Amino acid sequence: MPRAVRKMARIFIQAYGHMLLQRFLVRLLTMLVTLFGVAIVVFVVIRVAPGDPIAMMLPPGASDDDIARLRALYGLDKSIVQQFFIWLGGVLHGDFGTSISLRQDVLGLVFDRLPATLELATVALLMAIAIGATAAILGARSRGTAVEAGIDIASGATLSIPDFLWGLMLILLFGVLVPVFDISGRVSPQLDLPFVTQFYLVESILRLRLDLTWDLLKHMLMPAVALALPLAAIIAQLLKQSLKEVLDLDYVVLARVKGFSETQVILREALKNAALPTLTLVGVQFTFLIGGTVIVERLFSYEGLGNMAIDAVINRDLPLIQGIVLVFALLFVLINLAVDMMYALLNPRLRHG
């Protein structure tokens, strides 16, 4: 690290580090409380499920002795509170149990599928930001004209239609009417995959196997657009609003007087200061987007975590459901924490607070 950067970092940490650390610890604590709450809810929901999980694991005709032994093995003969802490202890050690339907370690199954979902969600997020920001800048540039009104109407309608319906529309348009993209799966099954991790997209780029990248993107594009559109609409609306507010401020007027064009003014001066409220919102909305992957993956037969979750529910595979829900919850609170810290770092008012 160059010396100047190091020096700046030191000054920064001295000035704001204490406050940030405090904020971080408070948020971390809240996050842990939330996760504990999630664990309780998941545990309770699963335990009130009618139907004996042990009976489902054993072949029909098992003796009462076998049932009792298995009950003891899984701790089901203990009180519900004891059961909860035994289960929680296991979870904290990374022991999420064994999937009933797939007969494999739950954590392993979850980690196998998580990368596919993360890649899909990230591509969708990037698309949402690109589409939303473009629309916002375009709208702010031509404020008060028919273009802005058009963007308002389009974003309003886009926002009201959920990802599930966008997915279906895309399937009809680009899967059937003009079949340009693949509408099911993550990658063409006949392809030979050299990957060692489950991050296919990242790995295909790193290995410069762009043919595989293209195939992956062709599969990913439509589910990603379905997830991205509602978020893009929200970004377009909020960012445009913030941009319009900033564009009336003195320093922007000054930039305009200096002879910058309107687009230059927006990109160089206004965007930086207008982006903060949008950034916070995008963070929260990103968790909704990830939640949306559950049904969108199903719709496109994309082999991610959400698709596996629905199979797990249909098969009443309780350990697997627990594991997936907990991993989603962990992801959600981590994103919120990250957004919160980013907000604290970027917001000048908080920085001096």
Place this chain on the structure above:
Amino acid sequence: MDEARIARRGLSPRLWLAGGWLLLAMLAAVFAPLIAPQDPLAQDLMLERLPPFWLDGAEPGYWLGTDSLGRDLLSRLIFGGRIAFIVAFAAATSACLLGSALGLIAGYFGGWADRIISRVVDVWMAFPPVLFAILLVAVLGTGLSSVILAIAIIDWTRFCRVIRAEAMSQARMDYIESARIAGYGRIGIMLREVLPNVLPSVVALLSLEMGIAVIVEAILSFVSLSISTDDPTWGSIIAEGRLSIHQAWWVLVFPLITLILTVLSFSQFGEALKARFDPVLR
């Protein structure tokens, strides 16, 4: 002319269009046995995958065509509307009552009540809603009441968050103080003064939530976890359409259009009502 009046004038056609579609769809659902041209469950393999009326090979009486079992699509959509609207009203109203009550308490009373309720909302927000719904229905067992209960259990937080924030800002206003000096009790003030002022937001959210409930029901029946598989629902028709998409696109297109119109109408109707009743905008 002030902005609010422009906004209101601009909103009216929206209100009429959205309200018109909802009324039409609801009437069709209520009088389904009278207007559906065919029995929605009647299968006839001689009539399988008939195209809609304007295409070659269509049969009179089967306006929107038939699915792969020869069941009339229009009749199934009309009967499916029954489930959709029952779920929309029952689930959204339950979520609204629960969420608004907790939101009012948290926002107006503050303190420990607020802290506990807000913490529970945080926990709820950490669940992916669709997965949560699927899980709850799997646990509660499929059926109409399970679907309604699941949606209410999940979506009360939407109302709670908004109403809490509104009640908080109302609680700080001068008129609340005057009411207190005038001798009203805290619960009296909450119900007489705060509640009417948060009502526009509640109404808008309620309408929006009905649209969401329709979608969630469609998603649940899409993954065949809603009500019994015999009764037609919009989601089960879509699931069928997704499977036969290359042979009979109409089985997917018509329920999709129905769902989009319904969801858009619910959200636009809510927005329009909010603009009309909002004391600030008015």
